[in-house]
């Protein structure tokens with residue numbers, strides 16, 4: 001499959017690249033298991049018996065540091081319970097912010113780190129493009145045909161998109177990866193079972209997508225609960241300390257976010273220096289955005305936007321601008337029809 005590769009703009013490419021030179025070996029395909037993969041394999045038998053049994057293990061480096069932070073004040077959360085970035089440990093733990101005193105616990109199978117977590121009276125509606133994915137039916141259908149439809153717009157498909165993302169993430173292998181807006185976790189599960197990361201956090205706003213992700217985890221043979229966490233959070237209020245995350249993946253999601261600029265600013269805030277952001281989305285075309293995709297008419301989006309609840313599609317120039325204005329450098333992209341995968345790096 002031919003993809004048009006667009007290199008970073010001259011101003012970025014002239015600055016020293018933080019990416020190491022590309023090596024032919026692709027992550028997840030290497031014949032010998034990398035260390036995190038061996039760790040995953042060692043804990044396999046334990047998960048097969050009971051997904052919520054306590055796994056007493058020294059295997060997970062990520063267990064030593066608490067990456068979760070309060071979504072209200074961004075102070076690191078204090079955990080009471082077993083350490084570790086895996087489903088059983090997180091399910092059995094309570095988290096509390098020492099500054100605002102707000103507590104967070106696991107609901108069903110995921111840890112709810114939204115600002116509204118635990119609220120009894122208040123509720124709010126997000127835009128339709130966010131609310132749509134909270135439906136149980138859409139969550140159920142997502143990996144059963146809905147996502148495969150994206151191929152018609154140029155998306156290469158799960159396996160190839162995963163390998164493309166892995167190539168971008170080579171410089172941050174071994175670190176903590178957050179798959180934001182993970183949906184049913186089609187990529188989170190692959191990142192986790194690749195063994196290339198010390199921990200993978202599958203994060204979404206939709207409770208039903210996270211439940212669906214958990215159902216798939218239970219069905220898969222590899223016990224990804226050894227390094228995979230399920231977290232509910234809003235992309236505009238990421239529950240991580242600043243400069244704490246190595247890699248962030250956002251598959252087919254930007255067009256669904258209420259405020260892409262707030263979201264990319266958050267992503268930039270939580271990435272460590274050298275951390276890598278990789279995202280895919282649909283580029284704006286006359287077919288998916290109507291006349292408002294024409295350059296001269298794009299300012300009209302400000303006027304009709306409030307009554308138009310459909311997805312937010314962008315031009316490549318807008319995406320690059322967004323990354324730059326949020327402080328990300330080394331922008332590069334791959335384009336195939338209206339599919340784009342792009343990447344930026346925290347300096």
Ligand SMILES: C[S@@+](CC[C@H](N)C(=O)[O-])C[C@H]1O[C@@H](n2cnc3c(N)ncnc32)[C@H](O)[C@@H]1O
Pocket residue numbers: 126129130133134147180181182183184186187203204205206209233234235236250251252253256257258
């Ligand atoms: C089209 S799905 C993408 C799923 C998956 N990443 C993929 O590559 O197919 C978009 C996801 O964005 C999530 N989403 C929408 N608004 C969000 C928000 N404010 N915060 C976090 N996730 C959000 C939805 O719940 C949905 O799961």
